[in-house]
Amino acid sequence: MTKTLSFGVMTAPVDDPLRHRSDLTGLHLACTTIQYHPLTALTLRPNNTVTVEGVLGSFFQEMASRTNFTYACRQSRDGQWGVLVGGAWTGIIRDIIDGEADIGVAALDITLKRSEVISYLHTILAGDYRIFMRKTSSNNHIWSAYSKPFSVSVWLAVITLVVSFVVMIRLTTQFSPLQEPLSLSDSTLVISGFVCCQGTSFPLLSISCRTVALVWLVLQVILVSYYTSDLVSSLAAGPPPPSLSTLHDVLNTPSYDFGFEKGSALHQASQQDHRETFLVLTVTLEREFMIFCHIADWTKQLESKDILLQKIWKSIKDGNYQSLANSMEAGMKRVYEEPYLFIESEIPLRYSYGHDCRLFMLPTSYFPVKISFALKKNSPLVPVLNGVALDILSSGLPVKWWQDWRREIRGCRTTQFEPVDLKVVVGPFLILTLALATSSFFLAFEILTERRKIRGRWHGTK
Structure with a gap:
C-alpha cells in the first residue's frame, strides 16, 4: 500500500507485516535433527546438544546468520524420521508436534500425510531412492x-x-x-x-x-x-554383476530379504491402504511473495510401483517386520552380512557406500521426493524463513556446500583380479x-x- 503524505510517500504492506521481516533478533529456536551424511553431520556437545554440519546444516546456519536467530539442536528422541503408527507420530515429526522442537533440521521427505500435522519450508533439494545389495563373489559359489x-x-x-x-x-x-x-x-x-x-x-x-x-x-x-x-x-x-535390476526382480527373488529404514517416508507410504501421494512445493513469485502447494499424485507416474510396494509391505508384515532396519547403517550392515537388499535415499547411500566395490546399486531409481525442513503447523515463521531459503538457493551457496562435502568415488568397472x-x-x-x-x-x-x-x-x- 502506498500513501502520499505532505512531505513524501510512505509504502507499507497491506497484509501481516511479520511476513516481510528479515531480522529475528531475540528469537531462540529448538531444533531436532538426525544423523544423515552428507546432509546432516552431527557432533555431540557436552550439554547434550549437537552441532549440525553437512549440506543442510550449513543451510540452516546460513539462515540463522541472515536473520539473527539463535538455536539449540538435539537428536530426535527415538532416532526416527517420523511415521504414523497406531494413531501416533514418531521421530522428528513427534518432537515438533509435542513442542520439543520448533523446527526439524533434517532431510525430511515432503509427504501428504506429514503435511497434515506440520508445515514444510520451500523445497531445498530433490532426490530419489535406490536399492543396494552385495555383489556375489567367488566365495559364494x-x-x-x-x-x-x-x-x-x-x-x-x-x-x-x-x-x-x-x-x-x-x-x-x-x-x-x-x-x-x-x-x-x-x-x-x-x-x-x-x-x-x-x-x-x-x-x-x-x-x-x-x-x-x-x-x-x-x-x-x-x-x-x-x-x-x-x-x-x-x-x-x-x-558377473547381479542380474537384479527392478523391484519386479526383487519380488521374484525370494532368496533375498528386502527392507528399508523404520520411520522413513517409505515406511509410511508402504503401509497406506490408499494411493500415497508426495507433496511437491512449487514457488510462484507474483506481486507479493506467495507459495502455492500442488499435490502431485505419485501413482499417476508410478502406479505399478504402488502395487509393488504393497506386495513388498505384505511380505515384510508376513516376516514380522524383521526385514526393517533401525537406521541406514544397520540396514547396510545386513547387506554386507546377509542376502539382503536395502532401499534408501540415493544421496546418503552414494556418499557413505558408493566407494565400496563390494556393493552393487540396482540401475533403476524409485520414488522421487522433495526434501525440506519442517516447522509447527501454520507457524508464522514459515513465510519469513521461506524468503530467506529462496535467497540462499538463488545465491549459489548450496553448490559450494555440495562441493565441500563431495566425496570422490572411484570407479568399479575395471576388472579386479584377486587370488x-x-x-x-x-x-x-x-x-x-x-x-x-x-x-x-x-x-x-x-x-x-x-x-x-x-x-x-x-x-x-x-
Missing part, C-alpha cells in the same frame, strides 16, 4: 563355480552325448568282426577317459570304433575349450577325497571277496 560355465540344458546335452557314445562304442565293438568286444563297464571307462582328456589302453582296431572315438575327441576339444575359458575367467575375475580363495577350490578337493574313499571301499571289498574265493578253493582241494 563353492559348488556352483564349476557348473556355471554351462547352462542346465548344455549339461543335459553333454550327459546325453556321453550315454549315447557309451552305447555306440559298446555296439561297434560287439558287432565288428575286427574288434575285440568291450563290456558295458569298459565302454563307460573308455568314454569317461575321453571326457577327462585321457586316452585308452584298449586297442580300437576297426574303422567303425575309431570313427566313434575320433568324433567324440573332436567334441571333447570343443567342450573343454569353452568350459576351461569360462571357468578360468570366472575364477580369476569373479562372477583364488581356499573356499573356491574346496569343492574339487572334497570330490577327490570322496573318490579316494570310494576307491578304498571297493578295494577292501575286492580284497575280502578274493580272499574268500581263495579260501573256498583251498578247502575244496583239501
